[in-house]
Amino acid sequence: xxxxxxxxxxxxxxxxxxxxxxxxxxxxxxxxxxxxxxxxxxxxxxxxxxxxxxxxxxxxxxxxxxxxxxxxxxxxxxxxxxxxxxxxxxxxxxxxxxxxxxxxxxxxxxxxxxxxxxxxxxxxxxxxxxxxxxxxxxxxxxxxxxxxxxxxxxxxxxxxxxxxxxxxxxxxxxxxxxxxxxxxxxxxxxxxxxxxxxxxxxxxxxxxx
Amino acid sequence: xxxxxxxxxxxxxxxxxxxxxxxxxxxxxxxxxxxxxxxxxxxxxxxxxxxxxxxxxxxxxxxxxxxxxxxxxxxxxxxxxxxxxxxxxxxxxxxxxxxxxxxxxxxxxxxxxxxxxxxxxxxxxxxxxxxxxxxxxxxxxxxxxxxxxxxxxxxxxxxxxxxxxxxxxxxxxxxxxxxxxxxxxxxxxxxxxxxxxxxxxxxxxxxxx
DNA sequence: TAGATTGTTAATCGATTAACAATC
DNA sequence: TAGATTGTTAATCGATTAACAATC
Numbered sequence: 001x002x003x004x005x006x007x008x009x010x011x012x013x014x015x016x017x018x019x020x021x022x023x024x025x026x027x028x029x030x031x032x033x034x035x036x037x038x039x040x041x042x043x044x045x046x047x048x049x050x051x052x053x054x055x056x057x058x059x060x061x062x063x064x065x066x067x068x069x070x071x072x073x074x075x076x077x078x079x080x081x082x083x084x085x086x087x088x089x090x091x092x093x094x095x096x097x098x099x100x101x102x103x104x105x106x107x108x109x110x111x112x113x114x115x116x117x118x119x120x121x122x123x124x125x126x127x128x129x130x131x132x133x134x135x136x137x138x139x140x141x142x143x144x145x146x147x148x149x150x151x152x153x154x155x156x157x158x159x160x161x162x163x164x165x166x167x168x169x170x171x172x173x174x175x176x177x178x179x180x181x182x183x184x185x186x187x188x189x190x191x192x193x194x195x196x197x198x199x200x201x202x203x204x205x206x207x208x209x
Numbered sequence: 210x211x212x213x214x215x216x217x218x219x220x221x222x223x224x225x226x227x228x229x230x231x232x233x234x235x236x237x238x239x240x241x242x243x244x245x246x247x248x249x250x251x252x253x254x255x256x257x258x259x260x261x262x263x264x265x266x267x268x269x270x271x272x273x274x275x276x277x278x279x280x281x282x283x284x285x286x287x288x289x290x291x292x293x294x295x296x297x298x299x300x301x302x303x304x305x306x307x308x309x310x311x312x313x314x315x316x317x318x319x320x321x322x323x324x325x326x327x328x329x330x331x332x333x334x335x336x337x338x339x340x341x342x343x344x345x346x347x348x349x350x351x352x353x354x355x356x357x358x359x360x361x362x363x364x365x366x367x368x369x370x371x372x373x374x375x376x377x378x379x380x381x382x383x384x385x386x387x388x389x390x391x392x393x394x395x396x397x398x399x400x401x402x403x404x405x406x407x408x409x410x411x412x413x414x415x416x417x418x
Numbered sequence: 419t420a421g422a423t424t425g426t427t428a429a430t431c432g433a434t435t436a437a438c439a440a441t442c
Numbered sequence: 443t444a445g446a447t448t449g450t451t452a453a454t455c456g457a458t459t460a461a462c463a464a465t466c
Contacts, residue, residue: 045436218457267425
């Protein structure tokens with residue numbers, strides 16, 4: 001990743017990875033940029049340009065080896081980094097994520113969660129312990145997390161993010177309905193604004209029927 | 210919306226709406242494209258270009274009236290359309306959405322959910338009845354839904370989407386880890402690929418620490 | 419009227435697509 | 443070797459930014 005890679009390319013990487021996994025499940029050994037593009041709704045040019053941001057993974061006259069390319073993508077995405085991640089706010093959404101979402105398949109190890117509700121603190125969700133927000137500093141010393149999922153109320157998201165940044169958190173997966181304030185240059189934030197997403201769907205739907 | 214509006218602009222509309230709501234909460238009456246841009250991390254030019262895709266909402270020498278602009282955006286986003294929406298798959302995520310997410314603030318009325326688990330069918334989540342997938346055709350006759358949230362297993366998402374399209378569904382909010390097959394031209398799909406999102410975060414995080 | 423700020427046109431920038439020599 | 447397909451450069455397209463006349 002010598003020169004800067006554009007966000008547009010980065011956003012496509014997980015999709016390539018997902019598609020290659022499916023190809024491999026189907027026993028496909030090699031694939032050309034043309035087939036890959038057709039299968040994913042991209043042009044062959046774009047596929048080759050994208051991969052060549054990171055290196056020459058193909059072979060002239062042959063194409064790309066599915067397994068090798070998948071491994072390269074896993075490395076680029078750092079899926080084996082094992083970053084430790086915590087969840088702030090142990091509500092319904094946290095519940096859904098803990099029970100259904102495989103953090104380890106996406107580069108993270110979920111270590112614990114935090115909340116303020118007395119009936120939650122001290123319990124576990126699916127082996128993940130829930131601590132009180134007052135214990136945040138203390139437990140971050142113990143767990144040394146790298147990233148945090150924000151499923152807390154939007155009103156406190158900014159303050160919590162700043163508090164976590166001070167504790168060494170360098171990545172946020174933000175599910176709150178707010179945008180976080182400007183963070184340090186080495187801290188990244190990935191927003192999942194469900195409200196924005198549903199509004200977009202509404203906006204794009206054809207009226208009448 | 211005479212000429213085609215680019216997806217990049219559409220994606221910004223909910224953010225403008227959100228920001229304007231906050232301004233109004235804070236008692237701000239009018240705002241210039243420069244201030245709005247500064248507050249949102251956009252250029253003044255971009256703000257003006259964006260709004261002018263839909264009409265001249267501002268006034269020279271004054272700027273934009275916050276309330277009026279917010280109303281224009283609500284209209285563009287069709288937030289009062291009241292599209293009826295159903296949920297396919299009444300698992301943890303559906304639970305989280307039903308309990309915490311205000312569909313009506315985003316242009317939709319949630320009417321019912323579907324699942325196949327015997328212990329779920331016949332029950333309700335927060336007033337929303339859960340029917341069996343076998344009753345899909347029948348209940349769609351009753352509820353006449355316009356859109357569907359897909360929180361079902363990815364393996365069946367494609368088949369379900371086709372079944373729903375045949376029943377008149379014209380919009381999908383897709384939480385499954387798959388991309389839906391090509392749909393009719395008038396059917397739109399908004400993907401929430403959580404896995405892609407978290408992988409992107411992982412990829413963008415600085416290594417080491 | 420003078421100052422401010424829009425709406426809009428032109429210039430720039432970046433991303434996608436096309437073309438083709440290199441080579442497996 | 444001939445055919446296929448990459449890696450890479452050049453051309454095109456679209457989106458963002460800058461500039462400025464119009465006007466409140």
